[in-house]
Amino acid sequence: MRWNVKPKPDAERVNHLMEVLKVDEIIATLLVQRGIETYEQARAFFRPSLDDLHNPYLMKDMDKAVSRIEQAIENEENILVFGDYDVDGTTAVSLVSGYLKSFYPNVATYIPDRYDEGYGISYKGIDFAEDNGFSLIIALDCGIKSIEHIDYATAKNIDFIICDHHRPGDVLPNAVAVLDPKREDCTYPYDELCGCGVGFKLVQALAQHRNQTIDDLMVYLDLVATAIAADIVPMTGENRVLAKFGLDVINSNPRPGIKALIQNVKKKVLTITDVVFIIAPRINAAGRIKHGNEAVALLTEYDLDQAAQFAAEIEQHNSDRKDLDKQITVEALAQITQNNETNRFTTVVYQEDWHKGVIGIVASRLIETHYRPTIVFTKSGDKLAASARSVKDFDIYNALEAVSEHLEQFGGHMYAAGMTLKEENYPAFKEAFEKVVEQTIHPDLLIPEVSIDAEINFTDINERLMRLLNQFEPFGPQNMTPVFMTKNVIDTGYGKTIGQDDEHLKLFVKQNNSEGIGVIGFGFGNQLPITKNHQPIAICYCIDENEFNGTVSLQLRLKDIKPN
Structure with a gap:
């Protein structure tokens, strides 16, 4: 891998943060690298608040969207909530339909079939709306380029509200409202929301119109956090606030569907990484193997026993998905070689x-x-x-x-x-x-690159540093888990390979006269030879907490290794 060590930020800014926050140089450096240079910015970063969320009516067309939905409710129209079959789409559909159904019964959901209809708004979905008397469709995580589809619906007297986050084309669809912070004429302060995030802003606007507060919407934040994690959007601004409070919901009082998905997870506290690798693939598996409707059914089910049954079916889909992707990957690699x-x-x-x-x-x-x-x-x-x-x-x-x-x-x-x-x-x-x-x-x-935040010595690594690094969570794009580099590292002789086929590397290393620290390198088993005979090596890594037999200790999770 290419090792790209980030340049040291301006010393004056680092020193200022060290002084006002009473932190050491490493933490101040990491903050300045993330664009945090003042006490107020640091406060917002370390103590995200729901008060930091922007007014949803700052988004272009939001007033039109709310007005049309309220008109539909007043006239007792049927509303169809339409969304893509991936995690972002199915969580968005579950959120918006769940909120509307909490006070209005004439709401149904529609997820297109990945194989029969493909991605996005479909003519089949519009025909379904016409055949079943729906006069308003709310499209989530799709629709920004569906010019002809919207015209087709308009000819059938079906209105559309589009909530999307993908880049628009040169022409916007002729919908009643087009909510997309990436619209060039939209001045909304944050344009990195996922599709479910845009759906949440619509719900937030409806809630304000109905004299509800953010407290009334907390129950939906587990869905928003799941979508933010799965869609790999920047972990900044509103995304970071919503992810932080959504994680709190996942860890304290998740909806029955998510509770059923994580009931066998042994960890006490789930992180965004756990959402990415445990919750998201299972929700995705429904749309990949069977139908995205199954994901919506799981995420909107309030009976725990029924949710557990849905989760078991989705677990089987996920297992089938794993087998398929392994097989196809082997075939694709063979094709490249041949x-x-x-x-x-x-x-x-x-x-x-x-x-x-x-x-x-x-x-x-x-x-x-x-x-x-x-x-x-x-x-x-x-x-x-x-x-x-x-x-x-x-x-x-x-x-x-x-x-x-x-x-x-x-x-x-x-x-x-x-x-x-x-x-x-x-x-x-x-x-x-x-x-x-x-x-x-x-x-x-x-050439794959590992981006390194700072070079440090093992003497810099301690429990206080770890506590502060934990406060940088939730991690994601533009706020990645900090990666450090240390040179002149020597394995103390306990280095070995572990795991099936010896694919992983386990070391116990020192630097100069520092205390020893454990290293785990997933997929680095073939690098064991360069650690032998007390050869000095350079490593880049993240600092982790390892729990074993009830004891928590610090360890380094290897990102790359090379001779010194």
């Missing part, structure tokens, strides 16, 4: 029988082996559908936009996107995508 494509700037693979529900996961797996912008295609009806994933600092959305003449449709973010194309266009697209990436990517971006 086609002599290991030296390309991109990875683009296709097999018509690959399961559409796991190709996004497979794309991420391929990046672990071949660190390139990656797209995995499969057959979907008479078209090819794909999921794309990118490497750090490369905007795959812009690259797709540059070759969009080969695509039927596409959408997404800097690091993840989805698309469809005609099968006959696949070879031309593959070469055009390779060409545009080759022309625009910096060669350094094709």
Whole structure:
């Protein structure tokens, strides 16, 4: 890996924080790196408050959205809450429908079928609304590019409110209200909300209109925190506030569906990382393997026994998903080797029988082996559908936009996107995508990078540092778990490999005359030789707490290792 040590921030700013916060240089440095330079900013960072949430009516079209929903309630119209089949979409649908149903009965939900309808607003969903007497559709985590779909609905006298967070195209859909903080004409102070976050702002606005307070909405924050974690949006501003209080709900009084998903987890306190790796994949598995409706059913179920039954079914879907993504990853890696494509700037693979529900996961797996912008295609009806994933600092959305003449449709973010194309266009697209990436990517971006916050000595590591680092949570993009580097490290002779196939590395290391400290390196088993014979090494790592037999001790979780 490339080791990128962040430059030391301005000494004056660091010293100022050291003085006003009474913290040491390491903590002050980490704060300045995160844009925190004043006592007030530090207070907001360490003590997030629901008072820090912005007024939802600052979002463009929010007044129109609330007015149309209140009109629908007054006229006893049927409201359909429509959302994508992933975690962000299904949590958003569960949140908005759950809130509306708390005081209005004529509300139903609709999640499109990943295989039959594909991503986003579908003509089938609009036809369902018409056939069942729905005159208002609230679309969540999708719709910002659904120009023709909205026109189709308008012709059937069905109104749309769109709540999205994806980048708009040149033209906005002709909906009653378009809530998207990424709209160029929207001056909302924070534009990094996820789809469920935008849905929450709509609920917050409705609650204000109905003289409710934020306390009345706390029960929905477990959903918002789950979506923020799963959608990998920046852990800053409102996202950090909502994630922090949502985590508190998950750990204290989660809804029955989430409680059922985590009942076998032995940890006392779940972190955002646990949400990413335990809760989110299971919610996602419903839409990947069966149908996103199952996720909404789980998240809106208030009977604990019924929720446990739903959770057991979703657990089976998740197990099936794991088997599928392992199998397809093996096949995709073999295809790359057989086609002599290991030296390309991109990875683009296709097999018509690959399961559409796991190709996004497979794309991420391929990046672990071949660190390139990656797209995995499969057959979907008479078209090819794909999921794309990118490497750090490369905007795959812009690259797709540059070759969009080969695509039927596409959408997404800097690091993840989805698309469809005609099968006959696949070879031309593959070469055009390779060409545009080759022309625009910096060669350094094709080597995995570990970003290091600071170089420290083992003598700097103590319980007080750990307590302060814990207060940096919740972690996520733009507020990642701090990574440190230490040189002149020597294993004391206890180094060994552990785990199935000896894939992990366990060390007990010292630096100069420091006390020894344990190191765990997941996936670093093959690096054991460079630690032998008291050879000095350099390591970069996160500081962890390890609980064993009721005793908690500090340990280092390895990010990379190399000879000194």
